[in-house]
Every structure is written in structure tokens, then in C-alpha cells.
Amino acid sequence: MRLKDKVAIVTGGSSGIGRATALLFSSEGAQVMVADINEELGRETVQLIKENGGDAVFQRVDVSSPEQVQAVVKATIENFGKLNIMVNNAGISHGEKKIEDVPIEDWDKVVDVSMKSVFLGMKYAIPEMLEHGGSIINTASVAGIKGQKLLAGYTAAKSGVIAITKSTALEYGKHNIRINAIAPGVIETPITDEWKKTPKWPILSTANALRRIGQPEEVANAMLFLASDESSFVTGTTLVVDGGTLLGK
Numbered sequence: 001m002r003l004k005d006k007v008a009i010v011t012g013g014s015s016g017i018g019r020a021t022a023l024l025f026s027s028e029g030a031q032v033m034v035a036d037i038n039e040e041l042g043r044e045t046v047q048l049i050k051e052n053g054g055d056a057v058f059q060r061v062d063v064s065s066p067e068q069v070q071a072v073v074k075a076t077i078e079n080f081g082k083l084n085i086m087v088n089n090a091g092i093s094h095g096e097k098k099i100e101d102v103p104i105e106d107w108d109k110v111v112d113v114s115m116k117s118v119f120l121g122m123k124y125a126i127p128e129m130l131e132h133g134g135s136i137i138n139t140a141s142v143a144g145i146k147g148q149k150l151l152a153g154y155t156a157a158k159s160g161v162i163a164i165t166k167s168t169a170l171e172y173g174k175h176n177i178r179i180n181a182i183a184p185g186v187i188e189t190p191i192t193d194e195w196k197k198t199p200k201w202p203i204l205s206t207a208n209a210l211r212r213i214g215q216p217e218e219v220a221n222a223m224l225f226l227a228s229d230e231s232s233f234v235t236g237t238t239l240v241v242d243g244g245t246l247l248g249k
């Protein structure tokens with residue numbers, strides 16, 4: 001049990017990487033707050049956790065809303081008495097578009113949900129960790145490292161997540177709050193369902209050294225490492241989980 005007696009919030013916990021992370025954290029002993037805008041699937045995640053003998057609560061949240069993110073942290077303390085791990089994982093992309101065609105509101109939404117959310121998650125979680133320390137994990141993307149054409153807004157947001165991670169790691173190390181990011185490559189989740197319909201999918205899904213798409217559980221394993229004491233000397237880093245995508249061909 002690598003997260004025994006720990007309490008974790010997982011945003012985006014209703015689906016994909018977030019759900020796999022919530023399930024794994026619970027199986028390693030953590031009590032989990034599943035926080036997501038999708039209530040139906042979020043309650044399903046909680047149900048799955050309970051069926052496995054774990055302890056979890058769902059709270060609906062729009063991660064771009066300061067009031068709602070603050071309320072999730074408050075509800076976590078009320079339910080479980082403390083907060084040790086914050087996974088700022090919820091994120092969205094805009095459809096592939098040249099920058100001149102990206103609607104202003106799409107840009108704002110992607111940046112708010114994928115990057116401002118990370119600021120908000122840390123703003124409200126960190127005060128609960130100052131006394132006893134903690135681990136914060138922010139989901140970035142390989143797109144935020146290498147850039148990706150036609151996805152400027154998403155790429156900017158994910159680069160921003162990596163930058164926020166480094167700055168705050170420097171600020172809070174003295175409080176034993178470790179802050180890291182994870183940069184997944186192409187992972188099979190509902191986010192990739194749209195990509196599957198495009199002709200480039202067979203290439204996209206195998207464009208890495210391992211020649212296959214990743215699974216949410218493989219990202220969750222990296223989340224577990226960063227959440228647990230096994231990574232006690234790791235902070236400010238971005239752990240790439242991409243099957244070798246960044247190596248190129």
C-alpha cells in the first residue's frame with residue numbers, strides 16, 4: 001500500500017487518465033475525491049472504487065471556476081480531514097485549426113480549463129499542505145514540449161502547465177510540497193476517439209519507439225510514483241510517458 005492514509009483529489013477523475021489514476025490511488029490505500037464536470041461518469045468512478053473496497057466521494061466541479069475549485073478542496077477536508085495529493089488532470093483541447101481560424105472563445109476555454117485550472121488547483125490545495133507537505137501532479141502533454149501544428153492553444157496551455165510546475169516547485173520545496181508534471185503521449189481515452197476517425201490515426205497511434213498507443217493505466221502508474229514517497233527527491237520535473245514519441249523517428 002504505497003498511499004496508505006493519504007487523501008487525494010483527482011480532477012478529470014470521471015474518465016480516461018483521471019479515472020485510472022483514481023482507481024489506482026484507491027487500490028494503494030488513498031481516500032479519493034473524484035472531481036469532474038461529468039457527474040454521471042464521476043459517480044461511476046466512485047462506484048468502481050467502492051466495489052473494490054475503497055473510499056471515494058464525487059464532487060462536480062468546473063475546474064476553471066475559482067469558487068468551485070475552492071469548494072472541492074473544502075469538501076475534501078470536510079470528508080477526509082486532510083489533503084496530501086492534488087492531481088490537476090482535467091483538460092480539453094480545441095479542434096485542429098490554423099491560428100487565424102481559432103475562435104477567441106475556444107482559445108479562452110482551452111486555456112482556462114487546461115491551464116488556469118492548474119493555477120486554481122494549486123492556489124486552493126497548497127494552504128492545506130503547508131503544515132504537513134504534499135505532492136501535486138499536473139497533467140501536461142508532449143504537445144507542450146515539442147509543439148504541435150494546428151493546436152496552438154492547447155500547446156500553449158500545456159507549456160504553461162510545465163512552467164507553472166517549475167516555478168511553484170521552487171516556491172514550495174521548503175514546505176516539503178513536491179510539484180511535478182506528467183507529459184503523456186497519445187493515450188487511448190475518449191479524447192482520442194475523434195482522432196480515430198481521421199485518416200492519420202494509424203500513423204499517429206504508432207508514431208513512437210514502442211509503435212503503439214498508450215493506455216490510461218500506464219500514465220496512472222507514473223502518477224502513483226510521483227504521488228508516493230518513492231519520488232521523495234523529485235520535484236519540478238516533467239515525467240514524459242509517451243512510448244518514445246519525443247525521440248522522433
Ligand SMILES: NC(=O)c1ccc[n+]([C@@H]2O[C@H](COP(=O)([O-])OP(=O)(O)OC[C@H]3O[C@@H](n4cnc5c(N)ncnc54)[C@H](O)[C@@H]3O)[C@@H](O)[C@H]2O)c1
Nearest residue numbers: 012014015016017037038062063090091141186187189191
Ligand atoms: N489522451 C491523450 O492522448 C492525452 C495526451 C496528452 C495529454 N492528455 C491530457 O490528459 C488529461 C486527461 O485527459 P484524458 O485523455 O484522460 O481525456 P478524458 O476526456 O478521458 O478526460 C478528461 C476529463 O476532464 C473532464 N473535464 C473536461 N472539462 C472539465 C472542466 N471544465 N471541469 C472539470 N472537469 C472537466 C472531462 O469530463 C473528463 O472526465 C487532459 O489534461 C489531457 O489534455 C491526454
